[in-house]
Amino acid sequence: NAGVMQNPRHLVRRRGQEARLRCSPMKGHSHVYWYRQLPEEGLKFMVYLQKENIIDESGMPKERFSAEFPKEGPSILRIQQVVRGDSAAYFCASSLLAGGPNEQFFGPGTRLTVL
């Protein structure tokens, strides 16, 4: 039973380029969460999605960042016109049920480096 998959594991972009991070949740999970970990900080919530819907994007920067979770295929976190401050590890998690004490299963993360 495959866990949460993320790709790429490492991504290097120059300032101004676009970054696309992909996340495939565990089989049967329809709840996806994205977190960002800046150097020397804990994981910070960005967005929570269910299939075809953004449920909570309270942690997303207002500009340049977007996320989707289409009916078919992985969830995508898209960062347009990247800047050096976007360099971080981006983690995706999925859960079978939403909220509360339900366990979120994490992927290995994508480490984004902006040159």
Add this chain to the structure above:
Amino acid sequence: AQSVSQHNHHVILSEAASLELGCNYSYGGTVNLFWYVQYPGQHLQLLLKYFSGDPLVKGIKGFEAEFIKSKFSFNLRKPSVQWSDTAEYFCAVNGLGANNLFFGTGTRLTVIP
């Protein structure tokens, strides 16, 4: 505002020593509490969680944690650590019915054989 504090950034222990990692949280209302571990090169894995009932929670690999409501704490303990426990440990909290987790900054544990 919700927050989680892990005061120990890096802990170094010899094998067989006892471990206690501190976690304090600030959150209004009923909480669910979690400890995650990240072994070198691996993804975050759940060690244990508390959401109701007995405040002493037992997890995998001999770890346990105690929820002390009056102290807003959820410290992680293990009576005798092994070299294989070398990892980064994250405390996390969310509220009743909330979707997202609030994480502490993590504690890096190094166990010397």
